[in-house]
Amino acid sequence: xxxxxxxxxxxxxxxxxxxxxxxxxxxxxxxxxxxxxxxxxxxxxxxxxxxxxxxxxxxxxxxxxxxxxxxxxxxxxxxxxxxxxxxxxxxxxxxxxxxxxxxxxxxxxxxxxxxxxxxxxxxxxxxxxxxxxxxxxxxxxxxxxxxxxxxxxxxxxxxxxxx
Amino acid sequence: xxxxxxxxxxxxxxxxxxxxxxxxxxxxxxxxxxxxxxxxxxxxxxxxxxxxxxxxxxxxxxxxxxxxxxxxxxxxxxxxxxxxxxxxxxxxxxxxxxxxxxxxxxxxxxxxxxxxxxxxxxxxxxxxxxxxxxxxxxxxxxxxxxxxxxxxxxxxxxxxxxxxxxxxxxxxxxxxxxxxxxxxxxxxxxxxxxxxxxxxxxxxxxxxxxxxxxxxxxxxxxxxxxxxxxxxxxxxxxxxxxxxxxxxxxxxxxxxxxxxxxxxxxxxxxxxxxxxxxxxxxxxxxxxxxxxxxxxxxxxxxxxxxxxxxxxxxxxxxxxxxxxxxxxxxxxxxxxxxxxxxxxxxxxxxxxxxx
Numbered sequence: 094x095x096x097x098x099x100x101x102x103x104x105x106x107x108x109x110x111x112x113x114x115x116x117x118x119x120x121x122x123x124x125x126x127x128x129x130x131x132x133x134x135x136x137x138x139x140x141x142x143x144x145x146x147x148x149x150x151x152x153x154x155x156x157x158x159x160x161x162x163x164x165x166x167x168x169x170x171x172x173x174x175x176x177x178x179x180x181x182x183x184x185x186x187x188x189x190x191x192x193x194x195x196x197x198x199x200x201x202x203x204x205x206x207x208x209x210x211x212x213x214x215x216x217x218x219x220x221x222x223x224x225x226x227x228x229x230x231x232x233x234x235x236x237x238x239x240x241x242x243x244x245x246x247x248x249x250x251x252x253x254x255x256x
Numbered sequence: 257x258x259x260x261x262x263x264x265x266x267x268x269x270x271x272x273x274x275x276x277x278x279x280x281x282x283x284x285x286x287x288x289x290x291x292x293x294x295x296x297x298x299x300x301x302x303x304x305x306x307x308x309x310x311x312x313x314x315x316x317x318x319x320x321x322x323x324x325x326x327x328x329x330x331x332x333x334x335x336x337x338x339x340x341x342x343x344x345x346x347x348x349x350x351x352x353x354x355x356x357x358x359x360x361x362x363x364x365x366x367x368x369x370x371x372x373x374x375x376x377x378x379x380x381x382x383x384x385x386x387x388x389x390x391x392x393x394x395x396x397x398x399x400x401x402x403x404x405x406x407x408x409x410x411x412x413x414x415x416x417x418x419x420x421x422x423x424x425x426x427x428x429x430x431x432x433x434x435x436x437x438x439x440x441x442x443x444x445x446x447x448x449x450x451x452x453x454x455x456x457x458x459x460x461x462x463x464x465x466x467x468x469x470x471x472x473x474x475x476x477x478x479x480x481x482x483x484x485x486x487x488x489x490x491x492x493x494x495x496x497x498x499x500x501x502x503x504x505x506x507x508x509x510x511x512x513x514x515x516x517x518x519x520x521x522x523x524x525x526x527x528x529x530x531x532x533x534x535x536x537x538x539x540x541x542x543x544x545x546x547x548x549x550x551x552x553x554x555x556x557x558x559x560x561x562x563x564x565x566x567x568x569x570x571x572x573x574x575x576x577x578x579x580x581x582x583x584x585x586x587x588x589x590x591x592x593x594x595x596x597x598x599x600x601x602x603x604x605x606x607x608x609x610x611x
Contacts, residue, residue, distance in 0.1 A: 094610055125610070129486075183552065183554055187397045200550075204579045218422070
């Protein structure tokens with residue numbers, strides 16, 4: 094797999110990380126991505142949103158979300174982006190553009206010290222942006238300013254395919 | 257298949273900011289290749305792959321899309337990606353292995369998010385099924401293959417429709433002993449152009465490459481490894497238990513202390529959807545487990561993210577997220593039987609560095 098984009102936070106916490114402008118994600122090609130978030134120590138349980146093409150309008154998104162939080166089989170419908178992180182999290186999955194829709198399906202793995210132990214450690218999330226054709230940017234934004242810490246990263250590879 | 261593209265034209269070493277941060281000046285951007293020093297981007301190259309199937313519908317709508325004849329090797333994980341464009345109102349796609357349409361030959365488990373029907377835990381003895389609505393695509397990605405001479409498929413399905421659906425889907429065919437075809441069918445001529453099935457085998461040498469042949473073993477261990485903070489790895493495993501079945505744990509750094517792990521689990525079995533134990537696979541005797549996911553180290557805490565199916569009497573499909581709270585490095589990955597020697601011949605564990 095060829096690394097297409099890599100963003101690493103270094104030198105101090107930020108509010109958002111973004112790929113910047115990307116072009117040429119081809120329709121029907123499978124791209125792999127991985128995001129690691131380490132929140133700054135002053136703000137545990139921060140959530141983060143995942144934005145496609147900088148679009149923060151909730152109604153632009155369809156989303157389905159299952160998590161393992163005790164007693165909760167799935168979250169209620171939310172037409173917004175990610176919102177899956179706790180103190181730290183790793184998300185990995187696939188990005189495709191199908192019928193011009195940006196589609197992201199991924200697994201989210203969260204770490205939290207919230208009791209009971211292990212609460213909120215897993216989530217499955219699907220995001221589709223219905224208001225854009227193609228993908229030109231990915232962005233992760235924290236719910237609290239300047240709390241995405243050093244070492245956080247965002248990577249995109251061209252997918253599992255032959256030369 | 258689209259050719260690979262360099263999305264940027266400038267290469268800069270690690271840590272050199274070439275774009276401003278959205279908030280502040282601390283985001284660094286590195287893009288691979290595209291510059292004069294191609295050797296500098298070598299670390300960005302991940303596993304190479306071999307295409308096993310690459311079929312895209314053209315020439316008009318169809319009922320069935322198939323890979324045609326393929327030959328998947330026992331014990332090798334294959335990565336797949338499937339897309340279907342739906343040409344009708346709500347319409348299902350059934351997945352078949354080797355052209356077998358007999359419902360009772362399949363076991364299937366799905367976890368579904370559907371605003372209309374809510375959580376759907378488990379469906380027994382059905383084809384692998386994904387329902388979609390009009391004129392919207394779904395994508396389905398994961399692994400497929402042959403384990404214990406039973407073909408399987410498991411992955412994560414993303415649906416674009418008015419109900420915001422998503423699914424974790426897995427299934428296997430109990431009556432086939434080879435994997436010679438993967439296909440899906442829909443209502444009459446309701447699979448549109450550009451729908452596809454793609455399957456790849458990863459060719460590169462894994463950083464962990466373990467397999468069992470001959471007698472069953474108690475432990476399948478990577479031995480000493482050192483996964484570096486910030487690198488990315490994918491893994492796949494297949495477990496064929498011996499005739500006694502039994503629990504098999506997946507351990508980080510050989511640590512079997514339950515209290516040192518944090519885990520969240522969603523599963524399609526028994527209605528429960530969470531658990532906080534050491535990650536444990538529980539296949540029925542002589543059946544199997546297949547799993548894939550990613551693992552690594554973040555903020556000096558090792559983690560594993562697992563999606564798996566267990567071939568059991570009832571069938572199970574799970575996603576587990578695991579963090580090890582008492583380790584600050586990732587130096588060993590292992591599968592361990594709770595009782596002796598229950599990891600049978602044909603079991604494997606592979607890890608690839610993505611790049």
